[in-house]
Amino acid sequence: MSGDRPGSIEAGPILEVRDLAVSFRTERGLVRAVDGVSLTLGEREILSIVGESGSGKTLTVLAVMGLIRDPNAIVEGSIRFRGRELVGLPDGEMRRVRGGAIAMIFQNPMTALTPVYAIGRQIAEQVRAHRPLSRRAAARRAIELIEAVGIPNPAGAAQRFPHELSGGMRQRAVIAMALSCDPALLLADEPTTALDVTVQAQILDLVRKLRADFGSSVILITHNMGVVAEIADRVAVMYAGRIVERAETAALFREPRHPYTLGLLGSIPPLEGARPRRLPAIPGTPPSPFAIPEGCPFGPRCRWREAACAVRPELVAEGGHETACILTKEARAAARAQSLAVTAGAA
Amino acid sequence: MLFVLVGISATVFLIFFATPGADPAARIAGRNATPETVAAVRKEFGLDKPLPVQYAMMMDHLLVTQDLTSFVNRGEKIVPEIVEAAPVTLSLVLGAAVIWVVFGVVVGLVAAAFKDTLIDRGLMVGSLIGVSMPVFWLGEVVNLLTQSRLHGTFFFAWVPALGYVPLRQSPLGWFAALVLPWITLAVLYIGIYGRVLRANLIEALNEDYIRTARAKGLSDWQVLTRHALRCSLISFVTMFGLDFGALVGGGALLTEVVFGLQGVGALTYRALEDLDLPMIMATVIYASFFVVVSNAAVDILYAAIDPRVRER
Numbered sequence: 001m002s003g004d005r006p007g008s009i010e011a012g013p014i015l016e017v018r019d020l021a022v023s024f025r026t027e028r029g030l031v032r033a034v035d036g037v038s039l040t041l042g043e044r045e046i047l048s049i050v051g052e053s054g055s056g057k058t059l060t061v062l063a064v065m066g067l068i069r070d071p072n073a074i075v076e077g078s079i080r081f082r083g084r085e086l087v088g089l090p091d092g093e094m095r096r097v098r099g100g101a102i103a104m105i106f107q108n109p110m111t112a113l114t115p116v117y118a119i120g121r122q123i124a125e126q127v128r129a130h131r132p133l134s135r136r137a138a139a140r141r142a143i144e145l146i147e148a149v150g151i152p153n154p155a156g157a158a159q160r161f162p163h164e165l166s167g168g169m170r171q172r173a174v175i176a177m178a179l180s181c182d183p184a185l186l187l188a189d190e191p192t193t194a195l196d197v198t199v200q201a202q203i204l205d206l207v208r209k210l211r212a213d214f215g216s217s218v219i220l221i222t223h224n225m226g227v228v229a230e231i232a233d234r235v236a237v238m239y240a241g242r243i244v245e246r247a248e249t250a251a252l253f254r255e256p257r258h259p260y261t262l263g264l265l266g267s268i269p270p271l272e273g274a275r276p277r278r279l280p281a282i283p284g285t286p287p288s289p290f291a292i293p294e295g296c297p298f299g300p301r302c303r304w305r306e307a308a309c310a311v312r313p314e315l316v317a318e319g320g321h322e323t324a325c326i327l328t329k330e331a332r333a334a335a336r337a338q339s340l341a342v343t344a345g346a347a
Numbered sequence: 348m349l350f351v352l353v354g355i356s357a358t359v360f361l362i363f364f365a366t367p368g369a370d371p372a373a374r375i376a377g378r379n380a381t382p383e384t385v386a387a388v389r390k391e392f393g394l395d396k397p398l399p400v401q402y403a404m405m406m407d408h409l410l411v412t413q414d415l416t417s418f419v420n421r422g423e424k425i426v427p428e429i430v431e432a433a434p435v436t437l438s439l440v441l442g443a444a445v446i447w448v449v450f451g452v453v454v455g456l457v458a459a460a461f462k463d464t465l466i467d468r469g470l471m472v473g474s475l476i477g478v479s480m481p482v483f484w485l486g487e488v489v490n491l492l493t494q495s496r497l498h499g500t501f502f503f504a505w506v507p508a509l510g511y512v513p514l515r516q517s518p519l520g521w522f523a524a525l526v527l528p529w530i531t532l533a534v535l536y537i538g539i540y541g542r543v544l545r546a547n548l549i550e551a552l553n554e555d556y557i558r559t560a561r562a563k564g565l566s567d568w569q570v571l572t573r574h575a576l577r578c579s580l581i582s583f584v585t586m587f588g589l590d591f592g593a594l595v596g597g598g599a600l601l602t603e604v605v606f607g608l609q610g611v612g613a614l615t616y617r618a619l620e621d622l623d624l625p626m627i628m629a630t631v632i633y634a635s636f637f638v639v640v641s642n643a644a645v646d647i648l649y650a651a652i653d654p655r656v657r658e659r
Contacts, residue, residue, distance in 0.1 A: 065562060067558065067561055067562060069561075071463075091567075092566075095564045095565070095566060096564065097564075098561070098562060098563075098564045099562055099563040099564030099565075100564055103562070104562045106555060106558065106559060106562070108555055111554065111555035111556060112555050112556055112558075112559045113556055113559065114556040114559070114560065114574045114577075114578065115556070115578065115653070115654070115655060116577050116578055116652065116653055116654060116655075117577075118654075125563065125565070125573070126563040126564065126565075129563055129564045129565055129569075130564060161654040161655070163654070163655050174559070177559075177563065178562075
């Protein structure tokens with residue numbers, strides 16, 4: 001893909017998702033929650049997926065993990081991890097990948113750990129699920145990992161139960177667990193959402209350190225544009241189950257193209273100038289997966305809608321910056337100016 | 348705990364004296380006794396004293412001097428009767444408890460693992476049948492088959508005659524005499540425990556930590572037995588504490604009566620039939636003692652199962 005940075009093309013992508021679709025059989029017919037998502041992730045790359053709740057970002061990474069277990073769910077398309085197809089892989093083989101080469105961090109550290117086991121034991125369990133280590137060696141490894149994620153007094157902390165740790169410490173424990181088998185790919189589903197801001201920054205540092213020390217690639221799901229700006233190499237914006245814009249982080253912030261992205265960025269309080277009385281919000285609500293509009297799914301909420309929006313726009317690349325929108329370059333510039341004027345004008 | 352025991356015994360005592368037609372003096376004196384005889388008996392047994400005094404006297408005889416005698420069979424001492432009956436009940440309930448815990452856990456786990464498949468449905472229908480079968484009926488059917496109809500066949504020729512064989516006398520005989528009562532008693536509880544555990548497991552399987560456990564690369568069975576089961580055991584253990592205590596205290600009376608086991612339950616049964624107050628008092632106190640003890644044991648078990656309980 002043209003959006004990849006030169007370095008990652010040479011190394012070959014670690015993850016290639018093609019036309020991923022996740023649908024659910026329901027009483028009201030087939031519902032497409034993820035609709036034709038394609039992604040490429042290079043070695044050591046941090047890709048951020050942003051979007052509102054229900055935009056399909058979590059389902060996309062769950063599909064990569066092979067963790068969509070709803071018997072009514074249908075996963076289609078192709079997910080290649082280091083060239084190996086994961087869709088349709090028998091569960092036994094998928095299990096070897098899951099938690100080993102691909103690991104996941106979940107959103108809520110308060111509930112993500114089994115309450116009845118000490119964290120050291122939970123980490124050691126994962127180590128032993130993938131490596132032929134003795135109980136004692138796994139326990140030692142768990143303590144090393146706990147130390148690596150910056151929990152003080154690692155040997156003592158290993159004996160602690162989840163309820164004895166703070167949210168930030170629990171998230172560190174979850175990360176230690178995810179790192180236990182040196183994953184090449186880490187999927188982080190809103191790892192900082194449930195934490196307070198100072199802890200958020202520490203966790204992001206940890207993710208960055210992880211790439212530096214272990215050379216892992218990361219997909220980080222968030223709806224926090226601040227987190228994106230902080231950490232991501234590239235950003236994919238998802239809306240109603242599809243990617244509507246994708247670019248390198250700097251390019252996306254400098255020159256957002258899709259009206260939805262404009263809306264997302266417009267709802268961040270500006271750092272300079274007068275304080276707006278009211279932050280602009282995107283009008284309307286995301287479409288229900290039962291009633292995704294024909295044509296551009298964002299159309300009904302879009303200020304710049306035209307007749308041409310009745311046809312669903314494809315993701316089109318333009319200098320490594322992909323957008324699924326019919327607006328021309330000039331129209332986009334105008335929209336951007338307009339959007340910024342709203343933010344400023346609200347002051 | 349002492350408070351609970353005193354409360355229960357006092358309540359039973361008062362209920363007994365409030366029961367019409369239960370006048371112990373009249374019963375002791377016999378059917379055609381003259382009023383004078385009844386009055387004499389009443390005086391002799393101290394039944395003319397105020398109720399609190401009577402209660403204190405009875406407790407004194409029961410617990411301190413341990414020479415409380417039956418109102419119905421004169422001269423029959425209560426305490427040795429219970430001491431003799433206790434091992435019978437204990438053998439019956441312990442064996443049944445082992446069976447129902449093992450099978451209850453297996454049924455719950457397998458049903459949860461195969462949720463919504465034929466295996467799950469079959470197990471749930473089976474346990475519903477188990478729960479619905481009255482134990483006295485099931486016991487009689489078992490007896491009918493193994494003692495008479497099929498006793499001649501190869502399968503049940505080993506079944507001994509009804510009754511209890513002390514463990515010290517013959518371990519094998521003890522086992523043979525008890526294995527059918529065990530199963531009969533356990534069937535009901537396997538059904539209940541299996542269903543409750545299945546429901547708790549399925550609830551636990553929706554928790555976030557289960558997804559974490561799956562993401563670690565554990566197999567479904569490992570996730571189920573290591574993570575979901577441990578967190579689902581609280582209500583299982585609570586139920587077990589109550590049921591086990593009640594059964595050891597004589598709650599298995601139907602099973603005991605049907606299988607001719609002279610346990611605490613059978614004693615209670617007889618005492619109730621005869622309205623034999625001292626015996627009722629003794630068995631009730633004995634029963635409540637076990638209920639209280641096993642609930643205390645459950646509280647300790649909680650702490651072992653769930654570290655969150657420990658500090659409180």
